[in-house]
Amino acid sequence: MILIKSFWILLQILIGYNLVFPILLSIFYKIRNRRSDLKNKVASRGEADYAIIVTAYEQTQQLPDVINSLLKLNYDNYLIYVVADKCDISGLYFDSDKVILLRPEQTLASNTRSHFYAINHFKRPHERLAIIDSDNLTDSGFLVHLNQWFDAGYQAVQGLRAAKNIDTTYACLDAARDIYYHYYDGKMLFGAGSSATLSGSGMAFTTSLYVKCLGHLDITGAGFDKVLQNAILQHDLRIAFAENAIVYDEKTTGTDQLVNQRARWINTWFKYFSLGFGLVFSGIKRASWNQFLFGLVLLRPPLFIFLIISLLFFAANLLISIPVALIWLAGLMVFVSGFFIALLNSPTDKKIFDSLKSIPSFMFYQVLSLIKAKRANQISVATKHSYHQNDKA
Secondary structure, eight states: OHHHHHHHHHHHHHHHHHHHHHHHHHHHHHTTTOOOTTTOOOOOOOOOOOEEEEESSSTTTTHHHHHHHHHTOOOOEEEEEEEEEEEOTOOOOOOOOTEEEEOSSSSSSSSSHHHHHHHHOOHHHHHEEEEEETOOOEOOOOHHHHHHHHHHTTTTEEEEEEEEEOBBBBHHHHHHHHHHIIIIIHHHHHHTTTTTOOSSSSSSEEEHHHHHHHHTOOSSSSOOHHHHHHHHTTTTTTTTEEEEEEEOOOOOOOOOHHHHHHHHHHOOOOTTTHHHHHHHHHHHHHHHHHHHHHHHHHSSSHHHHHHHHHHHHHHHHHHHHHHHHHHHHHHHHHHHHHHHHHHTTSOHHHHHHHHHHGGGHHHHHHHHHHHHGGGGHHHHHHHOOOOGGGGBB
């Protein structure tokens, strides 16, 4: 009986700490009292040479807009490599010698395979590479802001992915989720002395680091960014967060799209979350705050999972122990406060605040995603974007 009770308490602690972890991160951020790691940066040494890799799978409709956006960067020293995997490129034409259109003869169906296909076709030995999705638009200062962090000595930098579209309820909720994660897993986590988590695009690396981390691996399915960030942290390098290096990302707009995308993401978490244990133990062994704190973040379940479990524990304790139920209620209130702190301290459109009333529906579809997670990579390889007029916010 004592063993069961101890397990019950431990289980609640392991779930419950996720509710207060964002606020703890904010405290670590304040204690460190360094709003920017650029204070002691070296002087800029000019325009480093970038390869911008744009990966497309099956869909090319948005590529012209993506490339036009990249060609408007306030930067000169870069080339754009478009890897059109399993795409019809007969209608694609880019009137710029900065754009290299690549069409693999055989289907790659993998982000990293596409990246290395581009690397193997580099026109010159680029010092750095940036990764952009086929639905991203870039702010004109994207590379300039990345450079600041590279010049400060970092070898990996994650930019900020802002919402390109918030014209439906689900797009707004998707954007709210991104704001929350960018604030805590980007700004706060990096500012607290650890590393920003990678987001799959809008990120850049020295070419040598990227090749060293992934060149010996063949990663299929979603989640290459999880493998990459783990490899970087294993070297105890920090991933900088460049909140001014902005890419605009297409948000999910309809329920089918939401379920398939989240199923892949949930599948990815279950596949790779155990990497966090290695980083936590390594952080303790090496006395590395960077590895330890980042490892804790990797072990955290997806947002909707630990929120649903927390609500179930709260309900169970209403029958078992009212004092413990009150602790759970306090924890949930802390989490909600932390969520709004992230939104209020970020440029958040009023439409996003208005959409929050639909969070229960949003969570319901994520539960459906959980059911489909095991088969996620067989269902779809990439997100197919479409718009559902009946979901207008």
